Amino acid sequence: MSALAEKPAAQAQSAAGLSATLRHARYVVRENPVTALSFGLFVLFLVSAVFGPWLVPHDPLASNTSAALQAPSARYWFGTDQLGRDIFSRVVVATRLDMWIATASVALVFVMGGLAGVAAGYYGGWIDRVVGRVSDTIMAFPLFVLAMGIVAALGNTVTNIIIATAIVNFPLYARLARSEANIRRDAGFVHAARLSGNSEPRILFTQVLPNVMPLMMVQMSLTMGYAILNAAGLSFIGLGVRPPMPEWGIMVAEGAAFIVSGEWWIALFPGLTLMLAVFCFNLLGDGLRDIVDPQRRT
Template sequence: MAGILGPMLAPYDPTTTDSAQALLPPSSEHWFGTDQLGRDVFSRTLVATRTDLLVGAVAVSISLVIGTAIGAVAGWRGGRTDVVIGRFIDSIMAFPLFVLAVGIAAGLGNSLTSVIVATAIVNLPFYARAVRFEVSRRRNAGWVEAALLARIPPSKIVALHILPNLVGLLATQSSLNMGWAILNAAGLSFIGLGIRPPQPEWGIMVADGASYIFSGEWWVFTFPGLTLMGAVLIFTRAGDALRQLLDPRSK
């Protein structure tokens, strides 16, 4: 809800600066205090929710669609196609995922699009591997052979009969990846390769507040950091709950 209504609920403009109000501690006027430029930390944290959730949702959606497609092709076709796609996925997994995301974002430049693309690419293997395994396991099932004998196109068999059975698996993986995608986007912004200031974003806010750790202005980085941590934990716990709910083997 905060991600949707954040800009309307924010009591102050998150980008308006006021040097006379700089680094004020939390109070009834500024619930989370103000930062080094006099901007209201609560308003910035609230508005940043939409940005980070948008990045996570779009990146996960892209990786879900593309990863599912290439995993389904590899699992159904097998042979050389499976080998080529497998090598492509392995080449992504060969790098530490955040390091790969840093390289992609650095190559594309600082922008919202580069963060989304980098996050989507490093999430691809999770979906491609899972779908490839499940499709390859089901393609020799009796009902699939019967469908082929009935001259039902393979694409229709995969799209309408195999993939719907993987909805639970993909929903669980998407929830888990959502938390990681948000953390990845914040990490890129923290090191200066993500979203550009002055747009509110949790990673940028934590990076700005890091300069004040030892001078006592703890609120500048604490509240954005806690919000980021809470969002990641919520999606991680949601993924675990979905896994237990939808996976018969966990019961």
């Protein structure tokens, strides 16, 4: 019953909050064209991830040996690889897989790291110590080597790449959430919620967590780029995604062998796209930080 009563208030609040946020977003984009550029790039990546297979001019998997290793031309915009597959089509179609790995791993670590961190920051004590030591242990390894190890141990699948990427990012999320929750632990509104008769877990979820979310969203955007790079890196060294599936990392790995013989385009274009994707998410994170940063809300 009480949940029913909370709903309209929550809706009204989110509606008011949303329109204010939108107004502020417009202001930030106008003030900072680079953020607008990154939003544009993001939309472009989103479109190719969703509609890629229907938009591309060639079948990304169909080999055509008569057209192998052709330089970029009007017919093959990014050229063709050693099996005559169209690199442009493969780059576009690969967006979906790379985005899926990045999104899923970031979502996973957001839930795991966010919850662990908020609980550690709010309760302190042994939860804090356990979360802190687990984070330290993960941070003690070179992160990419750790990810390699996890994928090698768990098995060579896309799911395991997602899990490995999530694990190596865990400390970033846990520590951020911990510090944000920790400074709010003794805030006046948390005491007030206790006086209203809220139980501790309830305060954690309804009072503290929503206030930690904005910064976590920024962190998500910033780690998206890293997650894409990590997935591509794992594929590059032959872990995770297997040929002939189009994926940026593998494509760079395959093309690397041909650079010496002058076929630069095979590695260049997927690499460039990868760079652009990481670039886009990092800028997006900067823009988001400006949007949620109350200092900028004059």
